[in-house]
Amino acid sequence: MTRRRREDSVRNEAQVLTAARETLDERGLGADVREIARRAGVGVATVYRHFPTKDDLVQAAMRTDLDGWTEVTAQAVEEADAWTGLRTIVEHTVATMARHRAILDGMTSRAEAFAACHAHLAEALSGVVARAHEQGTLRRDVSAGDVGLQILALSGVAQLAPDEQTLHRHVGLTLDGLRART
Amino acid sequence: MTRRRREDSVRNEAQVLTAARETLDERGLGADVREIARRAGVGVATVYRHFPTKDDLVQAAMRTDLDGWTEVTAQAVEEADAWTGLRTIVEHTVATMARHRAILDGMTSRAEAFAACHAHLAEALSGVVARAHEQGTLRRDVSAGDVGLQILALSGVAQLAPDEQTLHRHVGLTLDGLRART
DNA sequence: CATTATCCGGAACATCCGTTTCGGATAATG
DNA sequence: CATTATCCGAAACGGATGTTCCGGATAATG
Numbered sequence: 166m167t168r169r170r171r172e173d174s175v176r177n178e179a180q181v182l183t184a185a186r187e188t189l190d191e192r193g194l195g196a197d198v199r200e201i202a203r204r205a206g207v208g209v210a211t212v213y214r215h216f217p218t219k220d221d222l223v224q225a226a227m228r229t230d231l232d233g234w235t236e237v238t239a240q241a242v243e244e245a246d247a248w249t250g251l252r253t254i255v256e257h258t259v260a261t262m263a264r265h266r267a268i269l270d271g272m273t274s275r276a277e278a279f280a281a282c283h284a285h286l287a288e289a290l291s292g293v294v295a296r297a298h299e300q301g302t303l304r305r306d307v308s309a310g311d312v313g314l315q316i317l318a319l320s321g322v323a324q325l326a327p328d329e330q331t332l333h334r335h336v337g338l339t340l341d342g343l344r345a346r347t
Numbered sequence: 348m349t350r351r352r353r354e355d356s357v358r359n360e361a362q363v364l365t366a367a368r369e370t371l372d373e374r375g376l377g378a379d380v381r382e383i384a385r386r387a388g389v390g391v392a393t394v395y396r397h398f399p400t401k402d403d404l405v406q407a408a409m410r411t412d413l414d415g416w417t418e419v420t421a422q423a424v425e426e427a428d429a430w431t432g433l434r435t436i437v438e439h440t441v442a443t444m445a446r447h448r449a450i451l452d453g454m455t456s457r458a459e460a461f462a463a464c465h466a467h468l469a470e471a472l473s474g475v476v477a478r479a480h481e482q483g484t485l486r487r488d489v490s491a492g493d494v495g496l497q498i499l500a501l502s503g504v505a506q507l508a509p510d511e512q513t514l515h516r517h518v519g520l521t522l523d524g525l526r527a528r529t
Numbered sequence: 530c531a532t533t534a535t536c537c538g539g540a541a542c543a544t545c546c547g548t549t550t551c552g553g554a555t556a557a558t559g
Numbered sequence: 560c561a562t563t564a565t566c567c568g569a570a571a572c573g574g575a576t577g578t579t580c581c582g583g584a585t586a587a588t589g
Contacts, residue, residue, distance in 0.1 A: 171535060171586055197576065208538035213578065273507065307520070314508055314517060318500035325455065326496055335496060338489070342524025350557055353565060380547065390568035395548065 178215045180205040185226035194223065194270035220278050227268055231282065234261045238289045247296035248303065251312070252340055254289060258316050259336055263323030273317060286313060304345050315339050360397045362387040367408035376405065376452035402460050409450055413464065416443045420471045429478035430485065433494070434522055436471060440498050441518055445505030455499060468495060486527050497521050 184204035188196040202209045216222035244250030262269040271279035290309040297303035366386035370378040384391045398404035419439045426432030444451040453461035472491040479485035
């Protein structure tokens with residue numbers, strides 16, 4: 166006879182996830198597990214009971230945001246105007262990275278746990294870029310890989326320029342640079 | 348009577364500096380002092396005898412390259428055509444950061460040891476950008492701070508895109524985006 | 530309320546890294 | 560060659576961080 170799961174257990178798991186999200190957003194992948202535990206009002210062992218490894222915790226904490234990002238980008242590929250889709254992908258990806266520093270860290274450090282994200286981004290960009298080339302709205306000499314690099318570069322800016330406005334202006338600047346000259 | 352300095356001492360100091368340059372270029376500021384010592388064929392204590400702290404070692408190892416960079420950028424400010432000067436600053440700074448990962452790390456992590464570099468870059472950019480605005484070659488809505496951010500962003504690209512050619516193309520892309528539309 | 534499976538937190542362990550210590554080796558001097 | 564100031568490397572220290580242990584607490588069950 167299997168007992169019902171203890172209520173403090175589920176409560177703690179939720180609190181750990183929340184604390185992990187907060188801490189990872191602030192400190193990035195380098196966040197200390199002890200600090201996450203402290204913010205959750207819990208001991209370290211409790212964290213490790215629910216998530217066998219720090220990587221597992223990170224993935225669980227970022228899952229929702231990552232899924233949202235995946236959906237938005239996948240949808241942007243379907244956009245009739247490929248340039249609009251490209252702009253959406255760039256803006257939304259940069260915004261996500263700016264808000265969640267751990268995701269940026271994972272992408273730039275090529276952590277194995279983020280390989281799927283890399284693949285998804287590459288695929289989405291490859292589609293949109295090809296169609297933007299057909300529609301003549303993207304510079305011919307700009308590849309999907311180039312756009313990917315620019316996205317990561319902009320995300321790097323996000324960590325140096327705290328204010329939303331500056332970041333958005335830089336995204337506009339970059340997009341201007343990518344657009345085919347009329 | 349003060350004795351002459353022992354020969355193994357000066358030899359070791361030089362070897363440590365060389366090893367430090369190699370290791371810092373490869374691994375960035377996170378380079379392990381033990382690895383530097385090993386490459387120099389020396390014990391850790393020898394490293395610390397010549398350079399009281401890791402920061403001191405880093406500064407000594409990077410001094411030559413930083414001085415070169417300072418000179419080139421200072422000279423670029425004097426350029427008659429401000430746009431050319433700006434391009435030189437951007438290209439040379441990005442190239443320096445790409446080659447010496449530790450310098451990039453120092454600049455982006457706002458380490459106190461690199462405050463002088465920050466100040467120098469800010470001053471140089473401020474001058475060139477003002478004159479480029481007067482000459483109408485730089486977009487009006489782009490500030491010196493913006494250019495500084497773009498430089499750091501491009502340097503970030505340098506760490507993700509190993510090949511020289513891709514990096515140079517991205518620099519060109521960015522410069523295109525900064526130039527006033529004719 | 531008694532039982533007990535489940536869960537909890539703090540301490541301990543392992544590793545990494547900057548830095549210091551110290552007994553022994555060695556080069557400069559006379 | 561003897562002396563000794565100087566230098567050397569291995570080991571140890573100290574702090575940070577991921578992870579595990581374990582004795583005690585507690586919630587689910589009947």
